[in-house]
Amino acid sequence: MKEDLIALFDMDGTLFDYEGSLKKEMEKLRSPEEKDFSLYDKSKPEYLKNRINLITSSESFWENIPKFKFGWDVLEIAKNLDYRIMILTQGPRKNPLAWSGKKKCIDKHFGEDFDITLTRDKGLVYGKVLVDDFPGYIDRWVKWRKRGQVIMPANDSNQDYKHSQVIRYNGENLEEVRDSLKKIKEKTINN
Numbered sequence: 001m002k003e004d005l006i007a008l009f010d011m012d013g014t015l016f017d018y019e020g021s022l023k024k025e026m027e028k029l030r031s032p033e034e035k036d037f038s039l040y041d042k043s044k045p046e047y048l049k050n051r052i053n054l055i056t057s058s059e060s061f062w063e064n065i066p067k068f069k070f071g072w073d074v075l076e077i078a079k080n081l082d083y084r085i086m087i088l089t090q091g092p093r094k095n096p097l098a099w100s101g102k103k104k105c106i107d108k109h110f111g112e113d114f115d116i117t118l119t120r121d122k123g124l125v126y127g128k129v130l131v132d133d134f135p136g137y138i139d140r141w142v143k144w145r146k147r148g149q150v151i152m153p154a155n156d157s158n159q160d161y162k163h164s165q166v167i168r169y170n171g172e173n174l175e176e177v178r179d180s181l182k183k184i185k186e187k188t189i190n191n
Contacts, residue, residue, distance in 0.1 A: 062101025070153035
């Protein structure tokens with residue numbers, strides 16, 4: 001039955017602190033005259049977009065990205081409930097070093113034989129649960145999984161997101177997350 005009880009975990013912003021790491025690296029390149037910016041500001045200047053691309057084109061950026069507590073909280077519950085854990089991460093089209101860096105990161109934290117799917121379309125991948133922070137990927141996934149559950153680690157970019165199949169985990173509602181994952185497991189076992 002465990003093969004049916006799959007929990008898909010995103011990497012960036014879910015298991016690993018993409019936002020914090022990118023901000024730290026961007027700060028190293030900021031001149032004293034530059035004002036601070038939001039990673040999610042769509043109107044940021046081209047030179048800032050180029051800096052982001054430069055940083056995220058580094059294999060070591062991805063390989064050494066630190067853990068993000070909210071994602072690991074949910075991961076621990078899923079493991080304790082005997083879910084089959086799979087990593088589901090998006091692969092940038094023009095950045096093959098990100099792919100290899102992500103793989104090295106997973107190897108470091110989970111072992112070389114751990115299930116990982118690098119995809120451009122998360123909506124194509126089956127699971128009972130998706131743990132992901134990005135609304136665009138969530139929307140695509142729930143479109144095809146009307147009974148699927150999403151756990152969304154909270155961050156600034158998803159604070160206004162709402163969907164009936166999504167629990168936004170902010171560090172204070174872990175019991176809600178645990179109860180939801182237990183219910184899914186019970187339904188799976190009883191079917």
